Amino acid sequence: KQEVTQIPAALSVPEGENLVLNCSFTDSAIYNLQWFRQDPGKGLTSLLLIQSSQREQTSGRLNASLDKSSGRSTLYIAASQPGDSATYLCAVPTSGTYKYIFGTGTRLKVLA
Amino acid sequence: NAGVTQTPKFRVLKTGQSMTLLCAQDMNHEYMYWYRQDPGMGLRLIHYSVGEGTTAKGEVPDGYNVSRLKKQNFLLGLESAAPSQTSVYFCASSDTGELFFGEGSRLTVL
Numbered sequence: 001k002q003e004v005t006q007i008p009a010a011l012s013v014p015e016g017e018n019l020v021l022n023c024s025f026t027d028s029a030i031y032n033l034q035w036f037r038q039d040p041g042k043g044l045t046s047l048l049l050i051q052s053s054q055r056e057q058t059s060g061r062l063n064a065s066l067d068k069s070s071g072r073s074t075l076y077i078a079a080s081q082p083g084d085s086a087t088y089l090c091a092v093p094t095s096g097t098y099k100y101i102f103g104t105g106t107r108l109k110v111l112a
Numbered sequence: 113n114a115g116v117t118q119t120p121k122f123r124v125l126k127t128g129q130s131m132t133l134l135c136a137q138d139m140n141h142e143y144m145y146w147y148r149q150d151p152g153m154g155l156r157l158i159h160y161s162v163g164e165g166t167t168a169k170g171e172v173p174d175g176y177n178v179s180r181l182k183k184q185n186f187l188l189g190l191e192s193a194a195p196s197q198t199s200v201y202f203c204a205s206s207d208t209g210e211l212f213f214g215e216g217s218r219l220t221v222l
Contacts, residue, residue, distance in 0.1 A: 099160060
């Protein structure tokens with residue numbers, strides 16, 4: 001059974017800081033992993049999708065890495081801004097299926 | 113350019129009433145999902161479908177039923193609503209593995 005953990009649960013940083021969010025999963029036989037952003041009271045916005053054959057994926061100030069062997073993915077946010085304040089979630093499929101399991105998220109606050 | 117559309121956006125029910133949430137996608141995706149999101153619990157998968165006419169149970173299926181009679185639509189039904197089903201419900205679809213989400217439906221059961 002796939003279990004997904006995100007640490008830390010909450011993070012508060014000053015503007016301009018580089019930061020790393022973590023996502024751990026128990027079943028490493030996955031074919032992709034997806035990172036999302038969720039603003040309060042809103043839906044989920046896809047940030048990055050990493051295929052199992054990739055080790056990294058980049059979009060602007062965001063960089064996501066995937067290490068299947070250790071069951072970990074990290075989301076790196078460079079030069080954080082107050083507009084980055086949101087909850088960040090990772091989603092991982094259960095082995096051999098398209099059934100996606102989510103972590104409980106990291107609530108990020110970037111202080112101006 | 114609709115993507116994934118959920119209706120209704122908000123609904124208030126009394127205990128024991130029934131209702132149906134509709135999810136429609138215009139991307140010709142095979143896979144569709146219903147999740148619920150509760151404070152501190154993250155998103156939990158209720159039911160999902162891997163194609164027209166198919167459905168399967170997720171992590172928290174009890175009290176819900178689903179149907180996928182048409183490829184573009186995925187319906188989530190509550191036969192007898194309970195206060196524990198107060199939540200925000202999200203529908204998603206995918207084809208190549210990337211999930212696309214609707215904006216959510218906020219359901220309150222009194």
